[in-house]
Amino acid sequence: MANLVKISKKEYLSQIINDPDRKSFYKMITDIFSLMLFHKRFPKHYFSKYLYKKYITNIKDYYSEEFLYYKLKPFLNEQAIVETVENKLYFDFYYSQFNIRLPKIHMYNHRNIFVKENEYSEINNIPDFKIQLENIFMQNPSYDSLIVKKTYGSNGGDQVYKIYHHQLTTDDDAISKLYTDVIKTGFLFQETVKQHPELNKLNPTSLNTIRFDTYIDKEGKVEIISAYLRMGTNNAHVDNISSGGCQVGIWLQSGKMKRDGFSSYRSSGTKVYTRHPLTGVVFEDFKIPFFTEAKELIIKTARCMPGLRLVGWDVAIGESEPVLIEGNSDYAMSGNDMSEGGYRTNATFRKILHELNYL
Ligand SMILES: Nc1ncnc2c1ncn2[C@@H]1O[C@H](COP(=O)(O)OP(=O)(O)OP(=O)(O)O)[C@@H](O)[C@H]1O
Ligand SMILES: [Mg+2]
Numbered sequence: 001m002a003n004l005v006k007i008s009k010k011e012y013l014s015q016i017i018n019d020p021d022r023k024s025f026y027k028m029i030t031d032i033f034s035l036m037l038f039h040k041r042f043p044k045h046y047f048s049k050y051l052y053k054k055y056i057t058n059i060k061d062y063y064s065e066e067f068l069y070y071k072l073k074p075f076l077n078e079q080a081i082v083e084t085v086e087n088k089l090y091f092d093f094y095y096s097q098f099n100i101r102l103p104k105i106h107m108y109n110h111r112n113i114f115v116k117e118n119e120y121s122e123i124n125n126i127p128d129f130k131i132q133l134e135n136i137f138m139q140n141p142s143y144d145s146l147i148v149k150k151t152y153g154s155n156g157g158d159q160v161y162k163i164y165h166h167q168l169t170t171d172d173d174a175i176s177k178l179y180t181d182v183i184k185t186g187f188l189f190q191e192t193v194k195q196h197p198e199l200n201k202l203n204p205t206s207l208n209t210i211r212f213d214t215y216i217d218k219e220g221k222v223e224i225i226s227a228y229l230r231m232g233t234n235n236a237h238v239d240n241i242s243s244g245g246c247q248v249g250i251w252l253q254s255g256k257m258k259r260d261g262f263s264s265y266r267s268s269g270t271k272v273y274t275r276h277p278l279t280g281v282v283f284e285d286f287k288i289p290f291f292t293e294a295k296e297l298i299i300k301t302a303r304c305m306p307g308l309r310l311v312g313w314d315v316a317i318g319e320s321e322p323v324l325i326e327g328n329s330d331y332a333m334s335g336n337d338m339s340e341g342g343y344r345t346n347a348t349f350r351k352i353l354h355e356l357n358y359l
Contacts, residue, residue, distance in 0.1 A: 086152055
């Protein structure tokens with residue numbers, strides 16, 4: 001995976017001071033004081049969500065990480081069933097029964113027990129591991145790579161490997177590292193999803209997924225709250241923001257992208273993109289193919305598990321249909337807060353605030 005250089009907080013502060021798009025110091029100080037009074041804590045999100053930029057005037061529509069993390073999520077999902085989405089194997093077992101398009105899992109392991117085609121075997125060395133991988137490629141001649149990802153407890157694309165067929169014979173180091181990681185715990189060996197050519201135009205290095213979030217109200221009605229597209233910007237094969245990806249909001253009605261692309265300030269500093277930094281494609285008005293189908297897929301998926309009332313879903317747009325990659329009961333809501341231009345502007349999000357007595 002591409003290396004991600006993180007900037008220090010000091011460097012970020014100096015970039016803010018020199019940012020031509022920042023508000024005046026006087027305005028920044030008054031903003032910070034008013035947010036302190038409003039949130040009753042120091043508003044760190046004033047910096048992480050670029051609220052110091054001149055064009056962001058509705059600063060009270062944005063929320064702190066702490067509020068989103070501690071005040072909302074714990075009350076909406078039944079903890080006893082979160083593993084249905086948090087564990088990527090259970091996720092596949094559960095949602096595949098509803099005729100939902102998921103990436104095909106060819107093998108999975110827990111430590112040295114590997115399960116393939118309903119049979120299990122014990123693998124204790126790299127040559128046997130290679131044989132198992134080679135068998136998958138032999139049985140699927142159209143594949144040039146496989147995605148190997150940790151079954152549970154991973155974070156932001158950090159243990160999602162892409163392994164190419166040729167590496168089995170040309171890259172002993174990569175296979176040996178993969179084997180060492182895999183046998184420590186549980187991994188899935190999954191089809192590499194091929195994305196729609198339109199999404200390749202935006203960024204061909206990663207599978208660029210849509211993050212939808214859904215809310216199930218007290219009456220059981222499923223609503224999509226918001227959506228944004230993520231894409232890698234540093235040649236990574238994953239699109240996660242913490243791995244260097246960039247996110248752009250999507251208008252739910254039209255399926256067209258909004259103007260601004262945000263990466264983490266820890267990797268991009270004060271930069272807000274309006275076009276992809278590698279391909280140059282302009283974000284605003286870029287139309288996501290199969291967006292209506294993706295929304296239908298997500299509504300159907302969310303309805304399958306009523307105890308998960310607030311979930312972030314990752315959906316890829318394959319060559320001919322949307323593909324559900326994963327669900328997160330504990331998703332980074334700050335991303336949606338930013339792509340919505342402040343979550344409080346979102347009518348469905350306000351229903352959540354209302355249910356939890358914050359409105
Ligand atoms: N089957 C696949 N084919 C191609 N790319 C994939 C596939 N699965 C995942 N990816 C890429 O890797 C990224 C991260 O994968 P995924 O969402 O499954 O894990 P994660 O976000 O790291 O998990 P967690 O939410 O548990 O931290 C995806 O958004 C996508 O860019
Ligand atoms: Mg994910």
